[in-house]
Amino acid sequence: xxxxxxxxxxxxxxxxxxxTLRCSPRxxxxxxxxxxxxxxxxxxxxxxxxxxxxxxxxxxxERFSAQQFPDLHxxxxxxxxxxxxxxxxxxxxxxxxxxxxxxxxxxxSRLTVL
Amino acid sequence: xxxxxxxPQSLHxxxxxxxxxxxxxxxxxxxxxxxxxxxxxxxxxALFVMTLxxxxxKKGRISATLNTKEGYSYLxxxxxxxxxxxxxLCAPNTGGFKTIFxxxxxxxxxx
Numbered sequence: 527x528x529x530x531x532x533x534x535x536x537x538x539x540x541x542x543x544x545x546t547l548r549c550s551p552r553x554x555x556x557x558x559x560x561x562x563x564x565x566x567x568x569x570x571x572x573x574x575x576x577x578x579x580x581x582x583x584x585x586x587x588e589r590f591s592a593q594q595f596p597d598l599h600x601x602x603x604x605x606x607x608x609x610x611x612x613x614x615x616x617x618x619x620x621x622x623x624x625x626x627x628x629x630x631x632x633x634x635s636r637l638t639v640l
Numbered sequence: 641x642x643x644x645x646x647x648p649q650s651l652h653x654x655x656x657x658x659x660x661x662x663x664x665x666x667x668x669x670x671x672x673x674x675x676x677x678x679x680x681x682x683x684x685x686a687l688f689v690m691t692l693x694x695x696x697x698k699k700g701r702i703s704a705t706l707n708t709k710e711g712y713s714y715l716x717x718x719x720x721x722x723x724x725x726x727x728x729l730c731a732p733n734t735g736g737f738k739t740i741f742x743x744x745x746x747x748x749x750x751x
Contacts, residue, residue: 631683
């Protein structure tokens with residue numbers, strides 16, 4: 527158990543809909559990362575937050591947004607969903623104060639868009 | 641954009657074989673390199689973090705080396721076992737906030 531909690535584990539929805547994925551980082555970790563893994567693809571970096579502030583952005587679509595709240599949990603919002611958004615979405619957290627950058631991953635949220 | 645390349649893409653070995661994979665990355669602005677192990681239906685787990693040129697880390701039958709000047713790292717597995725079957729990811733850290741992963745090497749170990 528990495529200590530990172532993601533909900534929901536599975537989600538099935540229709541095209542055009544909007545969903546929110548939630549992540550609770552390990553206790554004490556200030557950084558949260560979101561990654562997308564599509565079928566047979568590697569981990570694609572989406573976005574990273576540190577202590578409530580956005581710090582880095584990857585190839586995140588404009589239809590997607592995220593935020594990190596004062597209690598450090600994070601949400602990834604996916605809107606106007608398309609079939610191609612079906613993927614496994616991972617959240618990871620790290621303690622940047624250690625400067626090693628080691629990431630601890632949640633179990634992922636599997637999104638299926640029909 | 642940080643270009644991280646891992647080779648081979650996949651590897652099939654017999655139980656007991658030793659094997660190795662490569663991770664290549666730009667050598668400028670290097671800060672650290674991480675190796676992760678990702679088993680099917682699970683989430684990635686950190687294996688090693690290396691920061692210094694010439695670093696060598698070992699965990700059981702798995703070891704890794706780092707060359708920051710030429711921008712590569714090797715991961716070695718000695719005497720592969722079926723439970724070593726997984727995807728091995730490397731992730732160089734250039735000191736910024738992004739952690740970009742390579743596409744991984746998928747290892748299959750046949751009993």
